[in-house]
Amino acid sequence: MKDLVEVLAKALVDHPEFVIVEMKEREKSSVIELRVAPDDMGKVIGKQGRIARAIRTVVKAAATKERKRVTVEIV
Amino acid sequence: MNVEPNIIESSGKTVDEAIESALGVLKLNREDVEIDILEEATKGFFGILGGKPARVRVKAKITAAGRAKDMLNNVMQVMKLDVELEMIEKNEKILININGSDLGILIGRRGETLDALQYLVNLSANKNAEKRKRIIIDIEGYRRRREETLMKLAFKLADKAKQRGRNVVLEPMNSMERRIIHTALQERDDIYTFSEGEEPYRKIIISPKKG
Numbered sequence: 001m002k003d004l005v006e007v008l009a010k011a012l013v014d015h016p017e018f019v020i021v022e023m024k025e026r027e028k029s030s031v032i033e034l035r036v037a038p039d040d041m042g043k044v045i046g047k048q049g050r051i052a053r054a055i056r057t058v059v060k061a062a063a064t065k066e067r068k069r070v071t072v073e074i075v
Numbered sequence: 076m077n078v079e080p081n082i083i084e085s086s087g088k089t090v091d092e093a094i095e096s097a098l099g100v101l102k103l104n105r106e107d108v109e110i111d112i113l114e115e116a117t118k119g120f121f122g123i124l125g126g127k128p129a130r131v132r133v134k135a136k137i138t139a140a141g142r143a144k145d146m147l148n149n150v151m152q153v154m155k156l157d158v159e160l161e162m163i164e165k166n167e168k169i170l171i172n173i174n175g176s177d178l179g180i181l182i183g184r185r186g187e188t189l190d191a192l193q194y195l196v197n198l199s200a201n202k203n204a205e206k207r208k209r210i211i212i213d214i215e216g217y218r219r220r221r222e223e224t225l226m227k228l229a230f231k232l233a234d235k236a237k238q239r240g241r242n243v244v245l246e247p248m249n250s251m252e253r254r255i256i257h258t259a260l261q262e263r264d265d266i267y268t269f270s271e272g273e274e275p276y277r278k279i280i281i282s283p284k285k286g
Contacts, residue, residue, distance in 0.1 A: 003153040011146040011199035051198065057183070057191035062154050065180050
């Protein structure tokens with residue numbers, strides 16, 4: 001799941017080398033924290049959060065496969 | 076991840092021959108590569124002795140199709156899905172068919188996941204591009220089947236609207252699906268269609284024509 005967020009983010013940004021993804025596991029759900037270079041923020045959020053929403057939709061599908069609850073936060 | 080070579084050096088009797096042989100190895104067309112001529116061919120005495128072949132360096136340009144393919148391959152790899160990608164390029168459009176088994180998860184409810192993935196792949200493939208290419212992703216023929224379903228639904232509901240003499244309101248759909256329905260019904264002269272509401276809840280209304 002963490003790898004998936006990393007693959008998606010790196011494909012979207014201009015500075016893939018600054019993409020950092022951390023996973024914080026909790027009992028039933030996990031939080032994936034995505035960090036990108038400041039000038040790449042728009043490339044992972046998008047107008048009215050459209051890109052962020054698409055990332056979450058794809059990650060949610062992957063999480064369903066593993067029967068997990070995952071939220072993606074851009075920090 | 077991306078195992079195909081994207082830069083090679085080759086040699087030949089002429090510069091053209093050297094380029095052709097490199098293109099053969101890369102399986103690319105001339106417009107998809109950048110070419111550096113490292114050395115022109117030189118003829119030896121009487122065309123036999125001491126001649127030197129031409130040498131070129133041929134580098135694959137990063138194309139929208141290439142970026143899209145790389146991204147999808149990486150996504151499939153981390154999702155541990157075994158798939159085959161079929162790429163069809165037509166002018167400004169790139170169609171990508173994803174084939175494999177158990178891909179329902181990638182489609183999602185009403186194609187929600189597929190649409191999200193397609194959106195992200197479009198962004199990545201066209202990143203910093205002067206000319207955008209429109210990328211359409213389909214999974215196991217889902218979009219084609221959905222189109223048939225929507226067209227059947229459109230005809231059925233158009234008949235219903237006409238019979239009852241009342242508006243029929245459809246469920247919210249995205250713009251691509253709405254277009255399929257508008258197009259399917261535009262030939263009919265007994266009803267007309269329009270959309271109402273704000274995205275993502277915008278929906279089609281089929282209305283009978285009076286008279």
